[in-house]
Amino acid sequence: MGGRNRSRTQRRHFKEGRENVWKRNKSDSEKQQQQQQQQDNNKNNNPIPTWEPFATQNPSFDEYYKEQGIVPEEEWDAFMACLRTALPAAFRINSSSPFYGDIRSQLENDFVKSLQAEGTDGSEMEAIKPLPWYPDNLAWQSNFSRKQLRKNQTLERFHNFLKLENEIGNITRQEAVSMVPPLFLDVRPDHFVLDMCAAPGSKTFQLLEMIQLTNPGSLPNGMVLANDVDIQRCNLLIHQTKRMSTANLVVTTHEAQHFPSCHRTRSCANGFEAGNFKEPNMSRLLFDRVLCDVPCSGDGTLRKAPDIWRKWNAGNGNGLHGLQIQISMRGLSLLKVGGRMVYSTCSMNPVENEAVVAEILRRCKGSVELVDVSDELPQLVRRPGLKKWKVRDKGLWLSSYTDVPENRGAAVVPGMFPSGRTFDDIPEHDPSISTGQLCGNIANVNSGNGIQSEEDLVAQTNSLNEEVSSLPLERCMRIVPHDQNTGAFFIAVLHKLSALPAVQKKSVKPTGQLNSSDNLQTQKATVELKQDTGVKVNPVEGTTGQVSEADVSFPETVSETSLHDETVEVALDTDPSILSEANEARDIQISDRNRSGPEVVGEKRKLQIQGKWIGVDPVIFYRDETTMSKIKDFYGIKESFPFIGHLVARNSDSSHVKRIYYVSNSVKEVLELNLLAGQQLKIASVGVKMFERQTSKEGTASPCSFRISSEGLPLILPHVTKQILYASLVDFKHLLQYKSIKFADFTDAEFGNQASKLLLGCCIVVLIKDNQKAPDIYQVDGSTIAIGCWRGKNSVSVMVTAVDCQELLERMSTHLETESPSLQENKPSSDKIDDEAMEKNNTEVQEDNRNYDDGASSLLT
Numbered sequence: 001m002g003g004r005n006r007s008r009t010q011r012r013h014f015k016e017g018r019e020n021v022w023k024r025n026k027s028d029s030e031k032q033q034q035q036q037q038q039q040d041n042n043k044n045n046n047p048i049p050t051w052e053p054f055a056t057q058n059p060s061f062d063e064y065y066k067e068q069g070i071v072p073e074e075e076w077d078a079f080m081a082c083l084r085t086a087l088p089a090a091f092r093i094n095s096s097s098p099f100y101g102d103i104r105s106q107l108e109n110d111f112v113k114s115l116q117a118e119g120t121d122g123s124e125m126e127a128i129k130p131l132p133w134y135p136d137n138l139a140w141q142s143n144f145s146r147k148q149l150r151k152n153q154t155l156e157r158f159h160n161f162l163k164l165e166n167e168i169g170n171i172t173r174q175e176a177v178s179m180v181p182p183l184f185l186d187v188r189p190d191h192f193v194l195d196m197c198a199a200p201g202s203k204t205f206q207l208l209e210m211i212q213l214t215n216p217g218s219l220p221n222g223m224v225l226a227n228d229v230d231i232q233r234c235n236l237l238i239h240q241t242k243r244m245s246t247a248n249l250v251v252t253t254h255e256a257q258h259f260p261s262c263h264r265t266r267s268c269a270n271g272f273e274a275g276n277f278k279e280p281n282m283s284r285l286l287f288d289r290v291l292c293d294v295p296c297s298g299d300g301t302l303r304k305a306p307d308i309w310r311k312w313n314a315g316n317g318n319g320l321h322g323l324q325i326q327i328s329m330r331g332l333s334l335l336k337v338g339g340r341m342v343y344s345t346c347s348m349n350p351v352e353n354e355a356v357v358a359e360i361l362r363r364c365k366g367s368v369e370l371v372d373v374s375d376e377l378p379q380l381v382r383r384p385g386l387k388k389w390k391v392r393d394k395g396l397w398l399s400s401y402t403d404v405p406e407n408r409g410a411a412v413v414p415g416m417f418p419s420g421r422t423f424d425d426i427p428e429h430d431p432s433i434s435t436g437q438l439c440g441n442i443a444n445v446n447s448g449n450g451i452q453s454e455e456d457l458v459a460q461t462n463s464l465n466e467e468v469s470s471l472p473l474e475r476c477m478r479i480v481p482h483d484q485n486t487g488a489f490f491i492a493v494l495h496k497l498s499a500l501p502a503v504q505k506k507s508v509k510p511t512g513q514l515n516s517s518d519n520l521q522t523q524k525a526t527v528e529l530k531q532d533t534g535v536k537v538n539p540v541e542g543t544t545g546q547v548s549e550a551d552v553s554f555p556e557t558v559s560e561t562s563l564h565d566e567t568v569e570v571a572l573d574t575d576p577s578i579l580s581e582a583n584e585a586r587d588i589q590i591s592d593r594n595r596s597g598p599e600v601v602g603e604k605r606k607l608q609i610q611g612k613w614i615g616v617d618p619v620i621f622y623r624d625e626t627t628m629s630k631i632k633d634f635y636g637i638k639e640s641f642p643f644i645g646h647l648v649a650r651n652s653d654s655s656h657v658k659r660i661y662y663v664s665n666s667v668k669e670v671l672e673l674n675l676l677a678g679q680q681l682k683i684a685s686v687g688v689k690m691f692e693r694q695t696s697k698e699g700t701a702s703p704c705s706f707r708i709s710s711e712g713l714p715l716i717l718p719h720v721t722k723q724i725l726y727a728s729l730v731d732f733k734h735l736l737q738y739k740s741i742k743f744a745d746f747t748d749a750e751f752g753n754q755a756s757k758l759l760l761g762c763c764i765v766v767l768i769k770d771n772q773k774a775p776d777i778y779q780v781d782g783s784t785i786a787i788g789c790w791r792g793k794n795s796v797s798v799m800v801t802a803v804d805c806q807e808l809l810e811r812m813s814t815h816l817e818t819e820s821p822s823l824q825e826n827k828p829s830s831d832k833i834d835d836e837a838m839e840k841n842n843t844e845v846q847e848d849n850r851n852y853d854d855g856a857s858s859l860l861t
């Protein structure tokens with residue numbers, strides 16, 4: 001819990017990620033410049049301060065956004081003034097927390113009033129308020145910035161509250177606008193959701209909450225696959241989502257634009273027939289929902305990261321446009337027909353926003369529509385997307401692609417402009433004639449439903465030769481800072497109506513430069529469709545040809561093919577995704593080679609390999625039936641709980657498995673498909689850590705060598721029938737305070753008696769609330785509090801770190817206002833504390849701390 005059990009590196013990443021995701025380090029050259037400047041000043045006896053506040057202005061920024069008409073002229077000053085003020089602190093109450101109701105009422109009934117009186121000098125402005133557009137009062141915004149909260153003494157109590165709850169995992173600090181995209185995804189518990197650029201995971205967390213809407217212990221049919229190219233940022237995400245105790249999450253680390261198809265082919269299936277798992281229902285990994293929260297220039301976060309003022313330039317956005325399109329197209333190809341995808345950025349730049357959406361719509365040729373969501377979240381103030389914009393490159397304003405100087409044709413592509421026009425789109429193109437003159441003012445022929453007709457390819461122009469998109473880009477949403485005192489955000493909701501089309505590659509600029517569609521064309525091959533019977537992969541560079549959904553979706557395979565200079569013909573599956581069997585077969589060979597790798601290396605060095613991914617822990621279905629049935633018997637796991645077949649290890653040596661992970665049915669299906677597809681997914685984390693191997697001294701050995709991990713406990717608790725104790729508030733607090741208590745010394749003698757009857761080893765202590773009687777009528781629900789303990793020879797010891805015991809105690813005293821006698825009165829005398837057990841407990845907890853992924857150690861269910 002709380003990040004304290006992390007390795008040093010992980011804690012550093014956690015801290016950096018939590019405090020400011022986009023915090024930029026000073027580049028070496030900047031540092032050198034500063035040092036040089038300081039030396040020069042010292043020489044001149046003219047020392048200047050080494051620290052300066054961020055200048056909250058940048059003339060290029062002003063010029064760019066004024067020209068783009070990002071806000072009406074009369075609002076410019078208000079817009080800029082707002083950008084120059086610090087961002088108010090915002091946070092979300094985690095609905096998976098057992099304390100979420102308490103926290104919400106503490107905010108509603110205590111802080112709303114007390115902060116108004118203490119912190120706002122009597123002004124009318126609300127000190128804190130729930131975000132009106134977020135369901136169930138679960139998201140809040142204070143009108144104080146994080147700096148104000150830190151500095152202002154009258155706000156100290158609120159600041160400490162935020163710090164503690166965030167640390168424990170009951171709330172998540174998240175920019176208000178960053179909470180918006182998942183709300184437009186319309187996620188249901190049975191959905192398969194792909195979060196393409198997910199780290200550090202605040203939106204993944206929201207998506208998981210939407211999937212897990214159901215009761216604790218239930219296993220929703222859906223799942224979330226969270227992907228990010230940056231493994232360190234993935235670690236933040238893994239840490240964040242641990243608190244959710246979810247078996248429905250897979251974390252992968254791929255370049256999103258190359259996210260694998262995970263497509264089962266005959267050859268792959270044969271290769272794995274020997275496996276004793278059942279064939280998954282899916283033949284290809286497709287998703288009901290996709291979130292594309294793409295990397296962007298991030299100027300919507302200026303209020304939070306003022307160093308962006310200094311670094312801002314128009315080129316940043318231009319440079320990301322191509323990647324943003326590639327990621328989005330890949331997302332759409334992984335989306336089921338009928339599914340919804342949300343594209344979002346925290347940038348205000350139209351080249352990263354409307355231009356990307358427009359290019360997606362053009363490429364999808366009517367198979368994808370831009371959804372009008374004006375009736376969803378009506379309380380959220382937003383503005384329509386822009387229909388016209390210009391491109392700024394090397395100090396020039398460019399109104400259309402025809403304005404692009406020849407030597408800039410690779411950097412500035414047609415898709416950046418409202419029309420997306422290439423030279424080919426202009427009939428009988430004469431380079432001396434500009435686009436405006438050629439097109440005239442063509443009527444908007446868009447059907448109005450976001451689907452582009454052929455005619456739409458020709459854009460409108462206005463009399464000043466400015467292009468105006470004929471696509472319904474007003475359906476995109478822009479959130480601007482001065483409307484709701486937030487950061488800026490851009491959101492577009494897309495709906496896949498049919499399979500993506502084969503895309504005709506457009507010819508390139510006369511200079512031989514690639515056009516916008518060619519953002520995809522880092523791949524050096526074209527795929528030619530052959531009358532629905534097969535594809536031909538030609539390793540030909542830069543020629544006109546066909547690009548199907550397959551090579552949009554799997555460019556790495558195609559480019560690898562071209563590297564091998566092969567021409568491959570394969571039959572088309574009924575599935576629109578076309579993946580070269582030859583490549584798949586090669587992948588399997590690679591993974592087979594890799595599989596034999598560790599044995600060859602033998603005892604000398606253990607090289608962990610996951611399929612074709614070297615240096616990544618394997619994902620292995622745990623099949624040790626003896627151990628599984630021992631675990632099942634020991635904890636009395638109900639038959640109704642899907643157990644066998646749902647356990648996974650991350651170690652190819654099954655006799656030395658230390659941790660066993662539990663996966664939901666949905667994740668199990670994905671893993672099985674991934675095996676059949678030649679392990680294309682590079683999996684960083686899967687499911688929830690459920691059991692950990694427990695070593696004990698001779699004579700104190702438990703019949704079961706695996707204890708339940710604190711992360712897994714919330715999930716399995718409702719399904720466990722043995723090794724459970726139900727404690728009164730007093731005994732529960734004593735356990736947290738003194739860590740280990742002899743059976744005879746519990747306040748409730750019956751508790752000690754019940755404890756003595758348990759088998760040696762791991763047990764669960766559940767706090768009984770509201771004078772409920774245990775265990776017959778005790779119902780586990782979302783607010784149940786339980787911890788993992790150890791039943792020793794004469795005592796019960798807590799398997800929770802001292803720090804986490806303290807945090808849980810504090811939480812309990814805040815939220816379960818005790819009616820019990822004071823702890824001091826009931827404190828067990830020191831001679832009653834079982835020293836031997838304490839020592840054992842400490843050893844075990846320290847051991848935990850050495851484990852990289854042993855995080856949460858107290859358990860809240």
Ligand SMILES: C[S@@+](CC[C@H](N)C(=O)[O-])C[C@H]1O[C@@H](n2cnc3c(N)ncnc32)[C@H](O)[C@@H]1O
Pocket residue numbers: 178196197198199200201202203204227228229230233254255256257293294295296
């Ligand atoms: C805007 S942030 C995502 C924020 C995240 N969705 C959240 O809510 O916490 C963009 C992320 O994209 C990742 N990224 C950058 N390039 C990528 C790529 N080619 N494929 C996948 N992820 C990428 C970055 O590591 C970064 O974590």
